[in-house]
Amino acid sequence: MEKIMEKNDTHAFGFWVYLMTDIIIFGVLFAVYMVLRANTFGGPTSNDLFSLPTALVNTLVLLTSSFTCGLMTLAARKGKVNQTIAWLIATFALGATFLALELGEFSRFIAIGASWQRSAFLSSFFTLVGTHGLHIAVGLLWIIVAIVQLKLRGLTPGVTSKLTRFALFWHFLDIVWIFIFTTVYLMGML
Amino acid sequence: MEHFFLGDLTWSDLPHQWFTIGGTGAIIVGGIIVAAVITYFKRWTWLWKEWLTSTDPKKIGIMYIVMASLMLFRGGLDAIMIWIQQAISAGNAPGYLGAAHGYLDASHFQQIFTAHGDIMVFFVTMGFFFGIMNLIVPLQIGARDLAFPFLNSLGFWLYVAGAVFINMFFVVGGEFAASGWLSLPPLSEIQFSPGTGVDYWVWSLQISGLGSLLGGINFIVTILKMRVKGMKLMMMPLFTWTSLCSMVLVVASFPVLTITTLLLWFDRFFGMHFFTSGFGGNPMLYVNLIWMWGHPEVYILVIPAFGIFSEIVATFSGKKIFGYVSMVCSAIAITLLSFLVWLHHFFTMGAGADVDAFFGIMTGIIAIPTAAQIFNWIATMFRGRIRFTTPMMYFMGFVSLFTFGGMAGVLLSIPGADFELHNSLFLVAHFHTMIVSAALFGIFAGITYWFPKVFGFTLNEKIGRRAFWLWIVGFFMSFVPLYILGFLGATRRLDHYAASTGWQPFFIIAATGVCIIAAAVITQAWQVIVSIRDRRQNTDTTGDPWDGHTLEWATASPVPFYNFAKTPVVDGRDAFWEMKKRGERPGILPPDGYDDITLSKNTGMAIYLSGFVFLAAFGLVWHIIWLALLGIFGAIACVIIRSFDEDTEYVLPAAEVERLEKLAWKK
Numbered sequence: 001m002e003k004i005m006e007k008n009d010t011h012a013f014g015f016w017v018y019l020m021t022d023i024i025i026f027g028v029l030f031a032v033y034m035v036l037r038a039n040t041f042g043g044p045t046s047n048d049l050f051s052l053p054t055a056l057v058n059t060l061v062l063l064t065s066s067f068t069c070g071l072m073t074l075a076a077r078k079g080k081v082n083q084t085i086a087w088l089i090a091t092f093a094l095g096a097t098f099l100a101l102e103l104g105e106f107s108r109f110i111a112i113g114a115s116w117q118r119s120a121f122l123s124s125f126f127t128l129v130g131t132h133g134l135h136i137a138v139g140l141l142w143i144i145v146a147i148v149q150l151k152l153r154g155l156t157p158g159v160t161s162k163l164t165r166f167a168l169f170w171h172f173l174d175i176v177w178i179f180i181f182t183t184v185y186l187m188g189m190l
Numbered sequence: 191m192e193h194f195f196l197g198d199l200t201w202s203d204l205p206h207q208w209f210t211i212g213g214t215g216a217i218i219v220g221g222i223i224v225a226a227v228i229t230y231f232k233r234w235t236w237l238w239k240e241w242l243t244s245t246d247p248k249k250i251g252i253m254y255i256v257m258a259s260l261m262l263f264r265g266g267l268d269a270i271m272i273w274i275q276q277a278i279s280a281g282n283a284p285g286y287l288g289a290a291h292g293y294l295d296a297s298h299f300q301q302i303f304t305a306h307g308d309i310m311v312f313f314v315t316m317g318f319f320f321g322i323m324n325l326i327v328p329l330q331i332g333a334r335d336l337a338f339p340f341l342n343s344l345g346f347w348l349y350v351a352g353a354v355f356i357n358m359f360f361v362v363g364g365e366f367a368a369s370g371w372l373s374l375p376p377l378s379e380i381q382f383s384p385g386t387g388v389d390y391w392v393w394s395l396q397i398s399g400l401g402s403l404l405g406g407i408n409f410i411v412t413i414l415k416m417r418v419k420g421m422k423l424m425m426m427p428l429f430t431w432t433s434l435c436s437m438v439l440v441v442a443s444f445p446v447l448t449i450t451t452l453l454l455w456f457d458r459f460f461g462m463h464f465f466t467s468g469f470g471g472n473p474m475l476y477v478n479l480i481w482m483w484g485h486p487e488v489y490i491l492v493i494p495a496f497g498i499f500s501e502i503v504a505t506f507s508g509k510k511i512f513g514y515v516s517m518v519c520s521a522i523a524i525t526l527l528s529f530l531v532w533l534h535h536f537f538t539m540g541a542g543a544d545v546d547a548f549f550g551i552m553t554g555i556i557a558i559p560t561a562a563q564i565f566n567w568i569a570t571m572f573r574g575r576i577r578f579t580t581p582m583m584y585f586m587g588f589v590s591l592f593t594f595g596g597m598a599g600v601l602l603s604i605p606g607a608d609f610e611l612h613n614s615l616f617l618v619a620h621f622h623t624m625i626v627s628a629a630l631f632g633i634f635a636g637i638t639y640w641f642p643k644v645f646g647f648t649l650n651e652k653i654g655r656r657a658f659w660l661w662i663v664g665f666f667m668s669f670v671p672l673y674i675l676g677f678l679g680a681t682r683r684l685d686h687y688a689a690s691t692g693w694q695p696f697f698i699i700a701a702t703g704v705c706i707i708a709a710a711v712i713t714q715a716w717q718v719i720v721s722i723r724d725r726r727q728n729t730d731t732t733g734d735p736w737d738g739h740t741l742e743w744a745t746a747s748p749v750p751f752y753n754f755a756k757t758p759v760v761d762g763r764d765a766f767w768e769m770k771k772r773g774e775r776p777g778i779l780p781p782d783g784y785d786d787i788t789l790s791k792n793t794g795m796a797i798y799l800s801g802f803v804f805l806a807a808f809g810l811v812w813h814i815i816w817l818a819l820l821g822i823f824g825a826i827a828c829v830i831i832r833s834f835d836e837d838t839e840y841v842l843p844a845a846e847v848e849r850l851e852k853l854a855w856k857k
Contacts, residue, residue: 010337014338014411017410017411017441018407022445024442025445025448025449028479029449032475036464036470116461117460120464124464127462149834
């Protein structure tokens with residue numbers, strides 16, 4: 001048992017190191033966005049495109065999903081399998097809503113000719129926000145796998161360890177989104 | 191319809207130039223010979239079960255070194271081709287093989303120097319270091335394995351996939367990137383490099399870079415979490431310390447490479463405008479980003495070699511290393527400073543005098559911790575009982591060359607001087623001196639030093655020393671002319687120059703030098719062959735042929751797959767030396783007997799996963815969308831299947847450990 005705990009601890013630490021590498025990837029994308037965001041090349045600017053209400057709804061949905069993810073961790077700690085699955089499903093639903101809203105925003109932009117090919121500003125916008133969205137999609141896939149494993153195996157040490165890492169990942173994406181909301185949407189609307 | 195199945199592939203992408211036919215032929219003939227030998231000796235099952243699917247870091251380490259050696263021949267061939275071209279292409283002499291000058295046309299010449307740089311950095315030097323770390327770091331910290339054995343196997347197979355991918359252009363496409371080893375835009379954008387060369391470049395770096403990143407995470411966790419009882423950080427052997435520093439650099443800088451080259455590919459594939467010259471793109475952004483990875487990368491290649499040399503100089507001087515604490519501090523200082531100097535690669539960008547001055551000063555400052563290392567090594571040798579073995583020869587060669595090249599580096603760090611020498615052969619000579627002397631000599635020294643530990647017999651000393659002398663003479667002959675040429679005004683990457691420049695004699699001397707280096711490499715191969723032939727005379731029965739200091743020598747040679755029968759307990763630096771002083775000896779049944787050992791099982795999943803990644807990359811290079819999707823979904827499926835597998839370990843019973851230990855020490 002002690003060995004398993006030690007192992008899960010090592011896995012969590014390894015995952016933290018991985019998250020640091022992901023922070024660097026996002027860090028570069030943020031830096032690129034800040035350098036290029038004024039380079040609209042005569043195309044639409046952030047003021048023309050962004051709508052604060054949409055971004056705010058997105059933010060609230062994702063923050064709520066972080067909350068349900070936290071409740072999932074608590075349920076897992078108490079050893080309640082069904083409750084854990086229920087909170088995972090709630091997290092999934094909110095994550096999927098977020099992704100749908102984001103894709104809706106993307107398609108609206110593309111429909112009015114503001115695609116990633118239009119200007120350096122839009123290239124960097126789509127890449128930064130899209131990379132975050134891709135991470136969310138990976139998280140959704142992870143939830144599905146986690147639910148299947150919970151159904152099959154219950155809260156074994158291996159599954160619990162995976163849920164811990166998933167929670168780390170999901171909260172990390174939330175923090176990244178806060179930065180996107182601030183630097184892309186709020187600053188873009190100033 | 192045809193485009194759906196084949197993407198941009200056409201018949202004309204199959205080999206038809208002499209070099210692609212040659213390359214493809216070499217790959218096919220080599221493959222057939224290897225396959226025939228394996229089939230003849232009926233070794234397929236053995237190869238698959240014992241090696242390819244292994245998660246044992248020692249086997250993965252050996253496979254890394256084999257692959258890196260192959261790539262060293264490949265990258266070395268490029269170097270020879272470059273030098274020969276430069277030696278014969280002065281003035282209006284008629285060309286051969288259809289080239290206007292020399293025997294390579296301009297575009298082909300550019301592809302060769304691009305491939306040479308990338309192969310040597312990513313697939314030779316990094317491959318060798320990951321190999322040596324896999325072999326030695328777990329042993330030095332008294333661990334049985336790395337923290338994540340599966341990720342280790344995956345990292346290796348991604349490295350292999352990347353190495354194969356960088357050679358794929360021989361078979362399909364016929365052109366590699368012709369844009370220099372970092373493929374700077376706007377030259378590397380689709381507008382100016384419309385072929386698939388740059389795409390091959392991007393994806394081979396993506397694949398192998400992912401492997402390096404996984405390796406970096408793995409080693410950091412291993413070193414920080416899996417040390418034996420009692421080994422505090424400041425008791426770790428210096429090679430482990432420098433490996434840790436190097437892996438921290440990998441983890442902090444490789445994401446930058448991954449995302450930067452990916453953005454370049456987005457420009458090319460999706461028509462984005464990050465680094466294009468129109469639509470608001472900013473090419474200088476790429477240059478900044480790529481060197482924010484690129485400069486730490488230099489230290490990723492050099493710092494582990496510092497650790498190797500620290501082990502070697504202490505062992506062969508019969509003393510403890512002088513100034514252990516300052517060695518650690520200076521390694522950490524170099525690690526941190528390496529993130530603050532990237533702009534010295536392009537002082538001429540025009541960032542202004544203040545910015546240039548800052549980066550010039552930071553660059554100069556790096557010389558201080560580096561010099562501290564050198565003085566400590568010399569102080570370690572002072573009044574030591576020095577044994578001039580081959581590793582020690584490489585060390586001496588390293589110190590002289592590294593100091594020589596380092597002073598050229600300090601010269602280049604002054605922005606004013608750099609404006610003159612930027613892009614010249616002086617620069618080329620400088621960084622080759624640094625990388626060859628530190629990284630390559632470090633690798634050679636390390637392999638010679640640890641060879642008996644891994645294989646159970648020492649390498650032939652006489653031939654080893656001959657190879658060393660050929661290396662150092664060849665090196666000076668090929669690079670001193672380049673320093674001079676740089677001062678004479680020769681820029682780098684020239685496939686042709688006017689006869690009136692008077693440069694040709696220098697280029698001819700350099701080309702003669704590279705022949706000596708080639709002889710050195712052949713001598714090294716000969717050394718390995720002779721040593722295998724004479725292995726019975728050179729068997730290492732003690733497990734400690736050099737009177738070593740650190741824990742790896744406390745095991746039998748070759749190291750059993752479980753590393754330590756009984757994990758040692760450590761209470762100071764140079765753990766094994768202290769044990770020997772106390773009269774403790776390995777290989778004796780401990781009073782409380784052996785324990786069961788848990789080890790990780792073999793798995794082929796890393797191979798399948800890397801295979802899918804390879805297919806995805808190939809699909810993306812050639813715009814074959816179904817293949818790319820197949821690769822991506824296949825890779826995801828592999829990850830999910832692996833996540834369901836909780837039965838990844840097995841137990842080696844104590845009785846079996848006892849039997850194996852008796853066998854290992856009986857010799």
